Amino acid sequence: MLRLERRRQPSSFWRWAAPLAAVVLTMFLGGLLFAAMGKDPLIAIRTIFWDPLFGQYAAFSRPQLLVKAAPLILIALGLSFGFRAGIWNIGAEGQYIMGAIFGAGFALAFYPSEARWFIFPGAILFGLLGGMLWGLIPGVLKVRFGTNEILSSLMLVYVAENILAKMAIGLLKNPDGMGFPGSRNLKQYAAAHNPELAAGTGAHWGVVAAILAVAGAYVVLSRHRFGYDVRLTGQSPRAARFAGVNPGRLILICMAISGGFAGIAGYFEVAGPSGQISIDFNVGYGFTAIIVAFLGRLHPVGILLAGLLLALTYIGGEVAALTLNLPIATIQMFQGMLLFSLLMVDVLTDFRIRFGKAKVA
Amino acid sequence: MKRRTLLASGASAATLAMLGMPARAQDKLKVGFVYVGPIGDGGWTFQHDQGRLDVVEAFGDQVETIYQESVPEGADAVRVLQQMALQGCKLIFTTSFGYMDATIEAAAQFPDVKFEHATGFKTADNVSVYDARFYEGRAVIGTIAGRMTKSNKIGYIASFPIPEVIQGINSSFMHAKKVNPDVEMVVIWAYTWFDPAKEAEAAKAMIDQGVDVILQHTDSTAPQAAAQEAGNVYTFGQASDMAAFAPKPRLASIIDNWGPYYVKRVGEVLDGTWTSGHSWGGMAEGEVVIGTISDEVPAEVKAEAEAMIAAITDGSYHPFTGPINKQDGSVFLADGEVATDEQLISMNFYVEGMSGDIPS
Numbered sequence: 001m002l003r004l005e006r007r008r009q010p011s012s013f014w015r016w017a018a019p020l021a022a023v024v025l026t027m028f029l030g031g032l033l034f035a036a037m038g039k040d041p042l043i044a045i046r047t048i049f050w051d052p053l054f055g056q057y058a059a060f061s062r063p064q065l066l067v068k069a070a071p072l073i074l075i076a077l078g079l080s081f082g083f084r085a086g087i088w089n090i091g092a093e094g095q096y097i098m099g100a101i102f103g104a105g106f107a108l109a110f111y112p113s114e115a116r117w118f119i120f121p122g123a124i125l126f127g128l129l130g131g132m133l134w135g136l137i138p139g140v141l142k143v144r145f146g147t148n149e150i151l152s153s154l155m156l157v158y159v160a161e162n163i164l165a166k167m168a169i170g171l172l173k174n175p176d177g178m179g180f181p182g183s184r185n186l187k188q189y190a191a192a193h194n195p196e197l198a199a200g201t202g203a204h205w206g207v208v209a210a211i212l213a214v215a216g217a218y219v220v221l222s223r224h225r226f227g228y229d230v231r232l233t234g235q236s237p238r239a240a241r242f243a244g245v246n247p248g249r250l251i252l253i254c255m256a257i258s259g260g261f262a263g264i265a266g267y268f269e270v271a272g273p274s275g276q277i278s279i280d281f282n283v284g285y286g287f288t289a290i291i292v293a294f295l296g297r298l299h300p301v302g303i304l305l306a307g308l309l310l311a312l313t314y315i316g317g318e319v320a321a322l323t324l325n326l327p328i329a330t331i332q333m334f335q336g337m338l339l340f341s342l343l344m345v346d347v348l349t350d351f352r353i354r355f356g357k358a359k360v361a
Numbered sequence: 362m363k364r365r366t367l368l369a370s371g372a373s374a375a376t377l378a379m380l381g382m383p384a385r386a387q388d389k390l391k392v393g394f395v396y397v398g399p400i401g402d403g404g405w406t407f408q409h410d411q412g413r414l415d416v417v418e419a420f421g422d423q424v425e426t427i428y429q430e431s432v433p434e435g436a437d438a439v440r441v442l443q444q445m446a447l448q449g450c451k452l453i454f455t456t457s458f459g460y461m462d463a464t465i466e467a468a469a470q471f472p473d474v475k476f477e478h479a480t481g482f483k484t485a486d487n488v489s490v491y492d493a494r495f496y497e498g499r500a501v502i503g504t505i506a507g508r509m510t511k512s513n514k515i516g517y518i519a520s521f522p523i524p525e526v527i528q529g530i531n532s533s534f535m536h537a538k539k540v541n542p543d544v545e546m547v548v549i550w551a552y553t554w555f556d557p558a559k560e561a562e563a564a565k566a567m568i569d570q571g572v573d574v575i576l577q578h579t580d581s582t583a584p585q586a587a588a589q590e591a592g593n594v595y596t597f598g599q600a601s602d603m604a605a606f607a608p609k610p611r612l613a614s615i616i617d618n619w620g621p622y623y624v625k626r627v628g629e630v631l632d633g634t635w636t637s638g639h640s641w642g643g644m645a646e647g648e649v650v651i652g653t654i655s656d657e658v659p660a661e662v663k664a665e666a667e668a669m670i671a672a673i674t675d676g677s678y679h680p681f682t683g684p685i686n687k688q689d690g691s692v693f694l695a696d697g698e699v700a701t702d703e704q705l706i707s708m709n710f711y712v713e714g715m716s717g718d719i720p721s
Binding site: 165169180181182269273278279318322323325328329 | 427429432437439441443521
């Protein structure tokens with residue numbers, strides 16, 4: 001008989017092996033899914049995980065990997081602070097939108113300025129502020145009124161989406177766009193543009209920011225008092241209080257960090273790959289980043305790797321959808337499976353599998 | 362390139378097809394379609410896919426079509442277009458307005474691939490734009506709506522305040538008013554092209570205000586269902602026929618029929634005569650089709666609608682023919698003056714008699 005026995009201490013081996021096992025398990029389950037749909041599972045898996053990196057057209061898809069991974073990593077890093085402390089910001093998507101609106105709004109307010117030294121950093125700062133403000137709303141509500149931040153942050157995503165729609169057809173609408181919704185294209189506005197830094201790499205300033213953020217988050221979490229407070233609060237809120245951590249302050253700081261990171265990710269996206277504020281500017285990075293954060297074990301380096309992996313599933317999934325005629329929803333199923341597999345495998349971190357009968361205590 | 366030299370020998374695509382010559386696999390023209398939503402069983406994307414199937418039927422072995430559903434508008438679209446071009450597509454249809462900048466960007470990277478962008482306005486040497494004159498259809502259903510309403514209140518579920526939608530509102534309102542001077546129009550902006558929940562809500566709000574005929578510029582059948590539930594409320598199918606709701610509440614429909622245009626353009630690529638341009642086809646080209654008018658509509662109203670279809674199709678009537686004043690009373694078109702395409706494409710005002718403002 002199979003049974004689970006709680007480990008005295010979480011297994012440090014499984015802590016890091018679990019994400020890998022989850023990926024393998026997802027490939028296996030995904031393979032079954034593809035087989036059930038009448039596709040060759042090996043070809044499908046190869047198309048998703050191998051071709052974008054090393055296939056015939058990899059030169060085109062590899063740079064896209066960074067384009068996709070940068071916002072995921074930035075947002076997931078921000079979320080990881082709160083998640084470690086047990087503060088559940090589910091609304092990064094909304095904070096990402098608000099960052100894009102604030103940043104683009106700042107840049108467009110000065111159109112057609114040529115002062116890049118002022119516009120570009122200023123817009124990034126405004127993106128940061130926009131995301132931060134949006135993240136602080138559920139934070140303040142929680143601290144002041146004890147509101148559940150999971151619900152309030154999620155609900156604010158829908159508010160942000162409606163503000164986005166309003167901006168795209170109202171305040172930020174391109175005056176030369178013949179009445180069509182959508183702002184001016186920031187790619188054609190040199191002072192605000194977030195360009196590809198080296199041709200063919202896909203690396204834009206958001207990628208640079210993501211790498212810096214990984215390093216910064218690593219230092220803060222492992223070397224700084226604040227990182228210690230965050231970890232302590234996550235492990236034992238009571239102990240944290242005795243150690244002098246102010247829980248309200250911690251909540252506000254964590255919400256501001258996650259909102260701010262999502263906000264700058266939003267600006268880098270709107271000023272670079274996306275180009276304009278449009279009604280459906282957001283494509284779910286804020287939600288996928290939650291998977292990235294957990295798959296990366298809330299650790300900066302883990303998040304970096306997980307972000308790249310999820311980016312790969314986006315790109316590979318698209319290629320597979322096109323070449324194998326898979327429905328586009330397959331990618332989302334695949335990403336969902338990944339989180340689900342991780343949760344399943346995670347059981348092994350805290351429990352050990354025993355064969356045979358339970359001993360009578 | 363190979364295909365061009367092969368076909369430049371004078372044999373047109375159609376002749377090849379008639380002779381039943383099996384085109385070799387590598388000589389097939391690969392055509393890509395980028396869809397904004399799932400194909401599903403009706404609506405905007407479904408109609409584009411019907412057009413794709415028409416291409417397959419018309420050219421058989423000469424073409425190979427691929428498509429991708431639910432491609433987000435924006436950065437992801439560029440990647441999908443690149444992928445399609447890399448897979449060997451030589452002609453790519455991007456079937457939603459939001460792909461405009463992505464299409465221009467991808468087109469610059471692949472100058473030997475031809476792009477066709479629906480409902481946009483930016484062109485390049487290898488980028489054409491196409492749209493359909495839906496306002497022609499609106500004139501017909503506006504006429505039916507004006508005749509059928511008893512409360513003299515017509516509802517219009519609008520999507521986004523862009524010229525295409527405003528043309529539709531103005532066209533249907535003017536023609537309803539022409540046959541029923543007491544008619545009023547209630548507009549609700551849903552800010553979506555497809556959202557059954559929002560559309561149902563809008564329909565119910567209108568019915569509560571006494572509206573008994575609902576027009577929609579959104580794709581779902583939710584308004585039809587709401588009307589059916591309410592009883593004496595009429596609707597019109599949008600994009601697809603929505604025949605499941607005939608004869609009542611659905612009285613007729615405006616069907617987007619992209620097949621003729623797609624077949625024409627694919628044929629032009631095959632025989633090497635494709636050039637970039639603006640295409641704005643309507644009833645005459647078969648791109649805007651009025652679905653079967655149901656028997657709920659009295660025979661004389663039906664005859665009136667059919668006469669208008671015939672007049673628009675043969676070009677003897679243009680739905681925007683003066684005298685037409687703007688909402689503020691200023692003159693838009695003098696007596697007998699016909700709106701130019703430029704005037705229509707940039708339409709951002711209501712006509713006289715409309716109440717409310719266009720949101721901005």
